[in-house]
Amino acid sequence: MELTGKTALVTGSTGGIGRETALLLASAGASVVVSGRDAERGARTVQSITEQGGRARFIAADLTDLDSLRGLAEAAGDVDILVNNAAVFPGAPTTDQDVASFDSTLATNIRAPYFLTAALVPAMIAKGAGSIVNISTMATRIGMPGLSVYSATKAALESLTRTWAAEFSPAGVRVNTVAPGPTRTDMVLSTMGEDGAAQVGKTTLLGRVAAPREIAEVVLFLASDRAAYITGATIAADAGRTAV
Structure with a gap:
């Protein structure tokens, strides 16, 4: 198996894309x-992995809390693969956006991956690989009403991908982004609803919403040595929505 001997940390992996990525x-x-944050859901993900013969453990963490984030980094130890997946997905017109939700989104979607990466990447650099x-999200490339804060944080994360690639890749650490289109996750459905997600799915070239597993397959590819010559890239997994 291509990732044998490697350790991967996937944030936000108790559901949706993160869970499918952990399984893959x-x-x-x-x-x-x-x-x-949810120990019960985390235990279910770990159980699903171990029942299939895999190895996994759960570490509870609130990524909006820097002490909790540091604890996660310490407990995880040296990792070979880091998937910064955890995110919040507020939906509100700009004129209705409240400050508390704004700050929480920035803390989860930008501050957390920034400082978690900063904590874990030195060990990758020391090994010369990672x-x-x-x-x-595709919303960094197309304007979608109500997603101003979410899309802005994800655009910043894509910018960090390019900067981190410039900083870390000369030492052997690759950094890339996957930008999904509409995906059938609890977070998306709770914000858009079943009908809203389906309508967005119809705007893609394939005319449908993605399954989380389809996005996770792209993450697996980028994490593996099959993508050894790819760094600093953002891969659109959006059924062509941003291509036309």
Whole structure:
């Protein structure tokens, strides 16, 4: 298996894209650190992995709390693959956006991956190898009403991908982004609703919403040595929505 002997940390991996990514990385041989705020959901993800013969453990963390974030980094130890997936997805017109939700979104979507990466990447650099995959969104490329804060934070994360690639890749650490289109996750459905997500799905060239597993497959590719010559890139996994 292509990830045998490697350790992967996936934030926000108790559901949605993060959970499917954790399952796929484990099936490829990685020892996976599952992270999130809900211990019960985390235990279910770990159980799903171990029942399939994989290796995983759960570390609870609130990424809006810098002490909790530091604790996660320390407990995870040296990792070979970091997937910055955890995010919040507020939906509000700019004129209705409240400050508390704004600050929480920046803390989760930007500050957390920034300082978690800063904590974990030195060990990757010391080994001369590593892969960091950030999860963004197609909303960084197209204007979508109500997603001003979310899309802005993800655009910043894509900018960090390019900067981190410039900083870390000469030492052997690759950094890339996956930018999904509409995906059937609890977070998307709770914000857009089933009908809203379906309508956005119809605007893609394939005319449908993605399954979380389809996005996770792209993350697995970027994390693996099959993508050894790819760094600083943002891969659109949006059924062509931003291509036309």
